[in-house]
Amino acid sequence: MNPSATADPAELDISDLELWKEGPPHEVFRELRGQDLHFSALRDFPDETGFWSVVTYDDIARVGRDHKTFSSERSILVVDSLAREPGAPDPMDLGANMLICQDPPRHDRLKALVQRAFTPKTALDHTERMRQIINLVYDNALGKHPDGRLDLVRDVGVFVPSMVIGDMLGVPREDAEQLVSWTNRTSAFEDPRLVPDLDELWTAFGEFAPYVDGLIRAREANPTDDLTTKIIEAEVDGERLSHDEALMFFFVLMVAGNDSTRAVFTSGMKNLMDDPGQMELVRSGAVPLEQVVEEFVRFNPAFAYMRRTATCDVELSGAEIKAGDKLAMWYVSGNRDEKVFENPNRFDVRRDPNPHQGFGGGGRHFCLGAGLARLELKLWIEETLRRFDTIEPDGSPERLSSTFLNQWYSMPVHLA
Numbered sequence: 297m298n299p300s301a302t303a304d305p306a307e308l309d310i311s312d313l314e315l316w317k318e319g320p321p322h323e324v325f326r327e328l329r330g331q332d333l334h335f336s337a338l339r340d341f342p343d344e345t346g347f348w349s350v351v352t353y354d355d356i357a358r359v360g361r362d363h364k365t366f367s368s369e370r371s372i373l374v375v376d377s378l379a380r381e382p383g384a385p386d387p388m389d390l391g392a393n394m395l396i397c398q399d400p401p402r403h404d405r406l407k408a409l410v411q412r413a414f415t416p417k418t419a420l421d422h423t424e425r426m427r428q429i430i431n432l433v434y435d436n437a438l439g440k441h442p443d444g445r446l447d448l449v450r451d452v453g454v455f456v457p458s459m460v461i462g463d464m465l466g467v468p469r470e471d472a473e474q475l476v477s478w479t480n481r482t483s484a485f486e487d488p489r490l491v492p493d494l495d496e497l498w499t500a501f502g503e504f505a506p507y508v509d510g511l512i513r514a515r516e517a518n519p520t521d522d523l524t525t526k527i528i529e530a531e532v533d534g535e536r537l538s539h540d541e542a543l544m545f546f547f548v549l550m551v552a553g554n555d556s557t558r559a560v561f562t563s564g565m566k567n568l569m570d571d572p573g574q575m576e577l578v579r580s581g582a583v584p585l586e587q588v589v590e591e592f593v594r595f596n597p598a599f600a601y602m603r604r605t606a607t608c609d610v611e612l613s614g615a616e617i618k619a620g621d622k623l624a625m626w627y628v629s630g631n632r633d634e635k636v637f638e639n640p641n642r643f644d645v646r647r648d649p650n651p652h653q654g655f656g657g658g659g660r661h662f663c664l665g666a667g668l669a670r671l672e673l674k675l676w677i678e679e680t681l682r683r684f685d686t687i688e689p690d691g692s693p694e695r696l697s698s699t700f701l702n703q704w705y706s707m708p709v710h711l712a
């Protein structure tokens with residue numbers, strides 16, 4: 297298939313999973329960047345209204361920074377509801393409690409509760425612990441696969457970030473895999489391998505909630521200095537967080553902290569494996585790892601988009617947006633905007649400056665964990681290259697089926 301935006305823009309539904317089989321449809325986005333704002337029907341969700349695609353770097357920055365006109369309330373996804381049938385309980389109602397689905401001033405107060413735990417300087421305190429975790433995960437993976445033939449996503453990728461953020465939340469490391477399974481089964485709702493039907497979302501939440509409740513009760517009885525204790529002891533406007541708010545605070549940190557970093561690490565490693573010249577630039581130390589990390593995030597932003605909802609009528613790049621309209625800020629497109637990035641489809645770790653939008657286009661919702669993720673990725677690349685002289689593909693990788701999570705489902709590699 298050779299998808300084209302210009303063949304018939306009215307026919308194009310950018311949320312059609314067919315377009316995403318091989319990854320983000322970059323050619324379609326390139327065409328869309330040259331047109332007025334495009335509106336897609338959400339054909340797979342006939343009860344939902346469609347959405348506008350915000351595709352240029354400047355428009356993403358404008359929408360991301362103007363929270364008064366473009367609200368985060370309700371949802372970060374282009375769907376409003378994931379209920380099985382109209383009137384049935386809806387996971388999106390729970391999701392609306394998340395920090396990422398709130399507007400200022402409440403959003404800012406919630407974020408302030410944990411912001412200090414996530415400054416780039418505080419992230420440095422976790423350096424040795426992160427190195428330890430990375431090595432522990434490789435030891436475990438090689439224990440299971442002594443010949444070094446393993447799956448970089450499923451044997452390595454899922455464990456490192458979940459243990460890093462899990463440690464911060466006070467989760468025992470042996471529970472990390474279980475937490476990843478619960479969070480994947482709620483966030484990867486477009487992939488039938490993980491979420492066969494919408495009931496699965498409730499099954500996963502039904503297991504996740506009592507687990508977190510148990511942790512919360514343990515911290516109420518014996519407070520520690522972990523993030524779970526911070527969340528339950530925190531007050532916003534003189535009140536403790538409600539049960540659902542505390543639960544979803546934990547959830548957003550868990551999902552945002554692990555889906556994202558593993559997606560960027562594994563995708564970036566694939567780019568290095570596919571281009572030995574780039575691998576050599578990194579191995580030889582010719583390019584600082586901090587810079588390599590930025591290109592990893594630009595080329596493969598972990599979240600393809602985040603949604604906003606217009607609070608009033610507004611004009612944007614040729615479109616008359618109405619109050620209540622949905623907009624998707626496509627970071628996968630902004631990061632390849634040829635007006636900002638020279639030769640944007642070229643993966644090049646030498647790119648500098650690299651003002652990508654992989655952590656958001658700026659504004660109040662800019663990624664809370666950017667400092668932590670940058671350091672984690674740097675250490676992960678460093679330890680991987682230190683331990684293995686050879687890192688090669690060992691079979692065909694498979695994409696996760698999603699228009700939101702930009703990641704690989706599995707990636708067979710040979711590490712030696």
Ligand code: HEM
Binds near residue numbers: 395593654668
């Ligand atoms: C490479 C890894 C990561 C990427 C690419 C990434 C990307 C993003 C993006 C695009 C957003 C939304 C920005 C917006 O709407 O303007 C976001 C928000 C967020 N991220 Fe990350 N993220 C990463 C790692 C992390 C980590 C490790 C954490 C740790 C807890 C984290 C926690 C969050 C939270 C809590 C939010 C919501 C912030 C808010 O609503 O104010 N992220 N991230």
